[in-house]
Structures are given as C-alpha cells and as structure tokens.
Amino acid sequence: MEKMYFDHAATSPIHPEVIEVIYEAMKNHYGNASSIHNFGRDSRRIVDNARMVFAKSIGAKPGEIIITSGGTESDNTAIIETALKRQPDGKHIITSAVEHHAVLKPMEYLEKLGFEVTYLPVNKRGQVDPMMVEEALRPDTILVSIMYANNEVGTVMDIAKIGAIIEESESTAYFHTDAVQAYGTQKIDVKRDHIDLLSISGHKINGPKGIGFLYVHEDIFLPSFMLGGEQEKKHRAGTEDIPAIAGLQKAVEIMQPQREERQVKYVELRMQLIELLTQADVTFEVNGNSDKQLANVVSLWFKGVPAEQLLMSLDLGGIAVSAGSACTAGSIEPSHVLLAMYGEKSPIIAETIRISFGLGTTSEQISYLAEQVIKISSRLKR
Structure with missing residues (x-):
C-alpha cells in the first residue's frame, strides 16, 4: 500500500x-x-x-x-x-x-x-x-x-x-x-x-x-x-x-525561483480535487476565501460526516490529512479558527478536514484521494 x-x-x-x-x-x-x-x-x-x-x-x-x-x-x-x-x-x-x-x-x-x-x-x-x-x-x-x-x-x-x-x-x-x-x-x-x-x-x-x-x-x-x-x-x-x-x-x-510554477501546479491540483468531489454524490463546501486563498491548502466541510472518523479511515488506508491545524491534532477541543468563522453551534466545526499539497503531490494521488474520500464519506454518512 x-x-x-x-x-x-x-x-x-x-x-x-x-x-x-x-x-x-x-x-x-x-x-x-x-x-x-x-x-x-x-x-x-x-x-x-x-x-x-x-x-x-x-x-x-x-x-x-x-x-x-x-x-x-x-x-x-x-x-x-x-x-x-x-x-x-x-x-x-x-x-x-x-x-x-x-x-x-x-x-x-x-x-x-x-x-x-x-x-x-x-x-x-x-x-x-x-x-x-x-x-x-x-x-x-x-x-x-x-x-x-x-x-x-x-x-x-x-x-x-x-x-x-x-x-x-x-x-x-x-x-x-x-x-x-x-x-x-x-x-x-x-x-x-x-x-x-x-x-x-x-x-x-x-x-x-x-x-x-x-x-x-x-x-x-x-x-x-x-x-x-x-x-x-x-x-x-x-x-x-x-x-x-x-x-x-x-x-x-530552491523555493524562490519555483514559486510561481508551484502556485500554478497547486491551483490545478485544487481544481482537480474539487471537480472530482463535485461530480460525485458527496455534499461538501469549501471553507475560506476563494478570492484570496493559499492554493495548496483546501479546507472542506463534508456535511453529515464526522471529520475525526473520516480522518482515521483515510489514515488506515495510508492517506494523511488533517482535521485542523497540526498543533491541535489529537485534541478534543474544536478548531478556534472554525469557531471564529462560523460560531460554536455550526456543524462545520466537527465535519471539516484540511488537505494540503506540497513536494511530491501528483495528479494521480489527488484522483486516488478523491476516490477514497467519496467512498468513505458516503459510508460514514449512511
């Protein structure tokens, strides 16, 4: 695997x-x-x-x-x-x-x-x-x-x-x-x-x-x-x-001369992921500001799908994502960022995962990630 x-x-x-x-x-x-x-x-x-x-x-x-x-x-x-x-x-x-x-x-x-x-x-x-x-x-x-x-x-x-x-x-x-x-x-x-x-x-x-x-x-x-x-x-x-x-x-x-090239690549990977999820029978929304956004960070709210269970299921399949920032990973405390954006009663708080790209991320990996997210989120929602 x-x-x-x-x-x-x-x-x-x-x-x-x-x-x-x-x-x-x-x-x-x-x-x-x-x-x-x-x-x-x-x-x-x-x-x-x-x-x-x-x-x-x-x-x-x-x-x-x-x-x-x-x-x-x-x-x-x-x-x-x-x-x-x-x-x-x-x-x-x-x-x-x-x-x-x-x-x-x-x-x-x-x-x-x-x-x-x-x-x-x-x-x-x-x-x-x-x-x-x-x-x-x-x-x-x-x-x-x-x-x-x-x-x-x-x-x-x-x-x-x-x-x-x-x-x-x-x-x-x-x-x-x-x-x-x-x-x-x-x-x-x-x-x-x-x-x-x-x-x-x-x-x-x-x-x-x-x-x-x-x-x-x-x-x-x-x-x-x-x-x-x-x-x-x-x-x-x-x-x-x-x-x-x-x-x-x-x-x-290494970073400086490659910044624009990487930015283009990340935008393509981001669009690919969102398009694959949109085509499937998955109810989700993208958190953040689409106009001013880091191209390599995608925060996704999968409606009705517990983020912690989705994260653990993906991890069992060898896929690493986050349910918030790394510094709060493993904590039962909700994300202070999502709380500030949506309020403590919002279901978004417990149903959001973060996917971020970087060195070594490929289009093939994005396709596999989307496939697994679609399969697991559908199962968890049922």
Whole structure:
C-alpha cells in the first residue's frame, strides 16, 4: 500500500538537495561561528551568506534578520519583547481571533501581566476587515499582529492594506505578521507592505525543523529573547546551528525561483480535487476565501460526516490529512479558527478536514484521494 501525504501545511518533507547540504555542513563545517579561528570563520561565512539569502527573499536588509529556532520563537520574540520594551508607551495590543497558538498564547501571557489585547473577529471567509484594525487603533496601541495567511483554512489576509492603515495612522504601533504558512507561496515584501516584524519557519518550505528567522525593521531594537551569549548582534543568544542554517538557505534558494510554477501546479491540483468531489454524490463546501486563498491548502466541510472518523479511515488506508491545524491534532477541543468563522453551534466545526499539497503531490494521488474520500464519506454518512 502506497502511503500518501496531504498534510504539508502541518510540516513538509525535507527536499533531497537540502538533506545533502545539511549532511555536508554537519561533516565539514563544525566550527563555532563566534570563534575567531579558521573553523569559526568558515561557519560565520555560512551564517552571513544565509542571512543575505533570507533578507533578499522578503525585500529586507541582511542586518534586519535574526536567525531563530522557528516560527514559535520568532512569534514569541516579536510579541513579548515588543510588549515589554514598549509598555511605557502603552499596553494595548491588537490581534485576530484566528491566529496560530504561537501568537495567541503569548497574548494570553501578556494579558496576565496587565496588557490589554483586542481580538478582532473574522467573517465567514476567515478574513480580518482592515477597517476594523483602523477602528481598534488607539494612542496606547503598541503592537498589531495579524497573520499573513491562515494555516487551517488558507485565507490570505489583506496585509498590504493593514500595513498601510497602521503606517498612515497617528499610532506608533509596530506591525507584526506571522508569515509561516504564506512564505512558500506568497511574494512577500516587507517594505511594500509596511511590515515591522515578520516570522518565518523552515519546516514549512521543505527545510529542516528547528530553524527559522525573524525580520525586525532596522529602526527597531528588541532585547534578546534568549539570555546568554551575544550572538545575532545581541538579538538572540545561543551557538548557531550551522547545518540547519545552511539547509534553510538551500530550501529558500530552491523555493524562490519555483514559486510561481508551484502556485500554478497547486491551483490545478485544487481544481482537480474539487471537480472530482463535485461530480460525485458527496455534499461538501469549501471553507475560506476563494478570492484570496493559499492554493495548496483546501479546507472542506463534508456535511453529515464526522471529520475525526473520516480522518482515521483515510489514515488506515495510508492517506494523511488533517482535521485542523497540526498543533491541535489529537485534541478534543474544536478548531478556534472554525469557531471564529462560523460560531460554536455550526456543524462545520466537527465535519471539516484540511488537505494540503506540497513536494511530491501528483495528479494521480489527488484522483486516488478523491476516490477514497467519496467512498468513505458516503459510508460514514449512511
């Protein structure tokens, strides 16, 4: 039985070329990048080269990139360190109800410290209305954190408009966006979109786990979230993971020129899946915003079909999908994203699965997936 992976939004397989780069770095580049001897300088060159690649990929400067352990650390650093540093200016923060837990948990932590957080609602397409951001801004607002694209339903937020609103307002709030899910498919430009802080993770783009970066505008200085040495220009303590950094650089170098090509492929796979399901005797709807949507993420509501049972039946057949975000997989708690979109009484909450494409996904696999979903959902509904 061939196993098929349709959960790339949770994490992605490492690209073979990235594995080669990681192995080569582990074998030959083991010096501490903070050391002044030849071995250290060799590792420092890898870090500096990677920083330039990361910066170029989002329209930033190399000095504006802090290398981190991934999206969670980047989000935590951007949110908590901004709040602690800027509390003399105010203690009000704006975010959305559909953020990743790496954003929501720091917000809850800050609320316990006396900060006030405004959680903006979304419409039934999972969209934050930029005008609501404008209305929520106050003289004491120090930070706005709105994700670039949602990890559960794939909705892409109007980041450019939100950034412009904050920039043109009288507010001094920093604008942070969690771009972890969007980085592999969306063309990101931090200057164009007036973004001050941006989080990225390597394992979403066929890079290694445990590596990512945080963009911080050159006019902003955040204290180190990790206490220890003075690595990353005192922004992030800890000896640099050279193999992981080299691997992420390679993943970004592969991703950048192929972005548009992959986007076209994902749109075709998405359309194929929806068309096959439409032709069958299956009652379903697509969640999210068809106008502004990640092409590789498909959130589907199969009416009358328990998502957990559908997921388990597919898994028994060697097919991996998700019933929500990976960070809540296995939990009996309903998806906070779907709750925010549809309300707690909606049957959609318990009848939605997420299918996501990536490296290795083929048209043949989509056909087989559709065939199995149709067969299993019909049986479960009966």
